[in-house]
Amino acid sequence: MSTIVKRVTPLLAGLIFLYGIYIILHGHLTPGGGFAGGAIIAGAFILLILAFGSSALNLKKEVAGSSNTESIALLMVVVLALMALLFGTKVFFFNYLPKGEPGELLSAGVIPLYNIFIGIEVAGAILTIFLALVIFKEESSK
Amino acid sequence: MELTISIILGFMIIGAIYALHAKDLLSAVMAMGIVGYGLVICFLLLKAPDLAIVQIVVETITLVIMVAVVLDSTREELAITLDRRAILQMIAGFIVFAGLFYFFILAIEHLDPLGAHTLRMSETYVNGAVELTGSVNLVTGVLFDFRAYDTLGEAVILYTAALGVLTLLRIKGKK
Numbered sequence: 001m002s003t004i005v006k007r008v009t010p011l012l013a014g015l016i017f018l019y020g021i022y023i024i025l026h027g028h029l030t031p032g033g034g035f036a037g038g039a040i041i042a043g044a045f046i047l048l049i050l051a052f053g054s055s056a057l058n059l060k061k062e063v064a065g066s067s068n069t070e071s072i073a074l075l076m077v078v079v080l081a082l083m084a085l086l087f088g089t090k091v092f093f094f095n096y097l098p099k100g101e102p103g104e105l106l107s108a109g110v111i112p113l114y115n116i117f118i119g120i121e122v123a124g125a126i127l128t129i130f131l132a133l134v135i136f137k138e139e140s141s142k
Numbered sequence: 143m144e145l146t147i148s149i150i151l152g153f154m155i156i157g158a159i160y161a162l163h164a165k166d167l168l169s170a171v172m173a174m175g176i177v178g179y180g181l182v183i184c185f186l187l188l189k190a191p192d193l194a195i196v197q198i199v200v201e202t203i204t205l206v207i208m209v210a211v212v213l214d215s216t217r218e219e220l221a222i223t224l225d226r227r228a229i230l231q232m233i234a235g236f237i238v239f240a241g242l243f244y245f246f247i248l249a250i251e252h253l254d255p256l257g258a259h260t261l262r263m264s265e266t267y268v269n270g271a272v273e274l275t276g277s278v279n280l281v282t283g284v285l286f287d288f289r290a291y292d293t294l295g296e297a298v299i300l301y302t303a304a305l306g307v308l309t310l311l312r313i314k315g316k317k
Contacts, residue, residue, distance in 0.1 A: 099276030
């Protein structure tokens, strides 16, 4: 890519990443949530890879990291849901943390935690698919 | 508002038809972009910003991947030859289309107009979600509390898709 793209992308990618985190953390207050925020975070990484080319990054290490991250995040969602069997009415996916004042950032019990882990899982999954396609193209063109 | 949505839907249909008939595959991909981004505006007009955010990001990422595929393979469409098999397939397609359209007309007679009537179950969700879940955003409240199994299933689908891509595109194991 050209010099303009390479100069502007690092400035924009950080802002897009922060916006994704905002969407995930405020998922129970404003439109958005785990799926939307995770896709935006994956978009920030994809923008960096598109601008700087695949040679600038160690892609093999990245794809291992992103697939491990998504696996652990999905496991954490299941663990959070299983922990509900220890409290209260003992139902899978029960909301066992205190609900708090509706409308504040720390409210709605476990829903923000689910949002965070689903967001990490979605970002990891989309990034893994993209990196797998890029690595396949790199290796088959050799 | 219905007029605006109708105009946008008309543009989307034109874009889809152009994508089918374009000689240049790159312009066909761009025409598919009209369909996706038109859907974003429709979601915003129908008051579904949650869906609009997801749609605009996913549409952009898919467009990037499709453009990469087109630039990497070929930009010209394959020529269609009309042999006996193609004609049989076209006849079968028309029969299936006619059947589906007949049942569509049967089904649409019993539907209410858009947004005129809410189901009994969703009324309970709409009225009691804030007290029951503590989440001000109704969509998140439904997704992660009332319908948490759905969300788990969706996350597992994405996980399986990533797993499938990693399995299909491996190079070292094939040798």
